[in-house]
Amino acid sequence: MPGIDRRLIQNFEWPVFVLGLAVSLVGIVNLISASPERSAANLIPETAWRQVVWMGLGLALLLATLLLDYRTLERIAFPFYGAVVTLLVAVLFVGRIVNGSQRWIDLGPMNLQPSELAKLALIVLFARILARRSATAPVGLLDLAIPAGLVAIPAALVVKQPDLGTALVLCVVSVSFLAVTRVRLSSILLIGTAGIAAVTIAWFFFLHDYQKERVFTFLNPERDPLGAAYHSIQAQIAVGAGGLFGKGFLHGSQSQLDFLPEEQTDFVFSVLGEEWGFVGTAFVLLLYLGILIRGLQIAHSSKDLFGAYLSVGIAALFFWEGAINVGMVIGLLPVVGVPLPMLSYGGSALLTDMIALGLLMNVSMRRYIF
């Protein structure tokens, strides 16, 4: 095959691979504990098994990603984006509704969540746009208008589902690209103003009452101790009760007695905190940090700008999802539905994470090949 040559294998990107694999394995072990249907007869519950299958599939995709030169993505950035937007429109009409949100397209044995793919599509798209423009002149306002529109379309579609958390991730990841772009000061000020305006408009026209309620509750937890704050309080009790070494695997009373909300998905980190303590949470956070720093290094040593921006985007994705989710669980941020990469239960999210890791490795492994 043309994609694999000896140098590619010699340059295999071990750090990202090992760190990513480690987080995923921690995720599986943690899910076993976070599954309420677990019993003596059913030691490894169905949710955990399904996640194992997803992980297998994800690893296969990750390795498959390596075969393909990431520069191919630069050529298909726009079609990819178009396809994802089409899927996002489709999901509003034919999507399956779970807990009041319409996010999934039913594909028989599995459900596809197009909003997860949208994260990748936007990263690839912006990497391409940035790589193709001259880096000498700073970016003006006009240069930002089109990218802003390109984020707004999928983000608005995702808000409609409604899935505020994913829309938020799409926006912050896109804005993160500005961190590695030279922007005029006047533009920054204008963007700030526009951002405030956008938030105001979203508040009055797009946000559902329950979503507003969460923001209020974060600002004032006493407001609704039965509703949104309940999640936050229970999650903090669980994490705090873990202490330094944790209560041990399967021994978290908060998790096992079903006090925790969404303990397999958005609040999965609290199960980890209760059962493995500060040692466990710090370990996992350091694994993430390793991926982030390594990601930035890969961006730095990339042989082309597209690879560099692609790596920055992927690092930004993991950074924001990790920080927002953990921040929410430990009471630093309001309750927003953002999954923790490779730890939260969810097939589409795990596949997206694995493909993202694969792309990161891809950029790293091709840094010397011309």
Place this chain on the structure above:
Amino acid sequence: MNRLTASGSPSDATVEKRLTAVAVLVVAVWMILLTRLFYLQVVQGDVYRISAERNSVRTQRVDAPRGVITDRNGEVLVGSRPSFDVMVVPHETEDVPTTLSRIAGLTGRDLETMSASYGDPRGRARFQPQRVAHDLDRDALARVEARLWALGGVLTQVTPVRGYRYGDSAAHLLGWLGEIGADQLGRKEFAAYRRGDIVGVGGIEKLLDTDLRGRPGGRNLLVDAHGRELQLLSSVDPEPGRNVVLTIDHRLQEAAELALEKDHRSGAVVALDPRSGEILALVSHPAFDPNEFAIGIDPERWRELTGDPFRPLMNRALQGQYPPGSTYKVVTAIAGLEEKLVGVQSVVTCGGWFKLGRRTYRCWRPGGHGVVDLHTAIVQSCDVFFYKLGVELGVDRLAYYARQLGLGSRTGIDLSGEMTGLVPTEEWKVHRDHTPWVEGDTVSLSIGQGMNLWTPLQLASAYAAIVNGGTRYRPHVLKRIEEPDGRVVRSVEPEVLGELAVSPQTLATVREGLVGVVQEPHGTGSVMKGLPGGVLAGGKTGTAQVVGMPAGSRPDMETVEHEDRDHAWFVTYVPADNPRLVVSVLVEHGGHGGSAAAPIAREVVTRFLEGEADLYAGN
């Protein structure tokens, strides 16, 4: 690679500088997260550990009282009544099987059922009371309470349950309650509902569920590891559901039900106000008792209800479709008058039979009615007159006028599950049977036999339009919805669906005939004569054939097997000059309309007139 040189090297100065800054930022954020985790887990760890050991906060849901349903006079039809339940807290009960068998002994309840409802509580459920016996009578409750001291972990509790004050009265209309289905939970309109919620399953309970249910509240309790409540942290009061006022008059409803139940017959009664479409009574018999559902119906009883050949769950008033029999003759009469094929003067000689081609069609009266005009034909329900007229009109013109009266389509009543009935046309028959329409079909059709199908509601609604001067109203059972404090949220006004494109003279001629049916000698509806207060009624009988009997050999219905007997119809209205009430009655396999259905209609009308008299006497 040209692009690369054009856009500068990958380690472009900006990107390189920025990447270092970004890395510093990432590390800083991670330090914040780690610091917070250190604070929560190591510094405050013991505080949270105690909190978790005390099992912290338990959230208890407090259900909202469901709205009350009353009739038009404020009579409560559906409210709530207290149910005395026995609960067992798994965590506090040492020997559950023994405890359960002692409760079974005290209450006389079946131990197996009790174990089943106790289930196999795990996790958090072990700290919460599990219901083992529901709705105890006072004696059983007293026996349990007297021995509570010896039964650790057992407690009694009063919970409100839905109470249908009059048992099976208006059961189809009111509906019943059940646990929300898994398929419903996935749908958008049920987004606010949760697993285990009780929802309306049929009738008004289902239709107005979102109004009736209110909003549940909750209590946050601090409980210890043994499930003991230490402290009430906070609570949110439930918002009670809205109250619903129906257009139903319970007195009429009851009168109709009693009359229909008398001989254990199946059938339906619809009573409505022709001036507004308000339904005063809507009866379907046999019925069921919604109270059985309110405390959770037992599967065997459910199978019994669904498997019953008399189909008690079906609302015959709007779902039962029957050939209209002679009540159809008004359609033929209106069509004939409007198409100028018959005048008030035209006469036909009825010799007891009508010949078409080689077939002979009999009049119901052997020997015939002699010379009849339209009026006499309606009064005495002469078949031959209408055979002849029907054939001249043809099926499609009959269908045109039937549809005008709202037949063959839903009346639009504010209840779900209504059937359309059937008004056949030439095209319809070709489409269905692939055989052309023949004139013989029209002969049967013009006296209401054959392929026509009406629901009792459609019959009442069509006659309402004839007797009120030609206005079709949407029939409705909902009068208004009120907040618990009495503020009216929604009030249903009469809705005009359309005006009949029929001349007033035509309607007047038909009405004269309908009054003649009741008042004149030889009229088929003489049962309605002599009403209280000398009120005059109009009406029409109908007898719908269930099986085609050989022409001219209609046997005496008393000698025929029950399921082959004719359906009996009667539709009536009072007072004749300015109608305020239309009643339609269907008795399945009742035989003759005049003898089986009309007496039931008379009971309803009498009750209505007495009620009005009470009202005036009260003033």
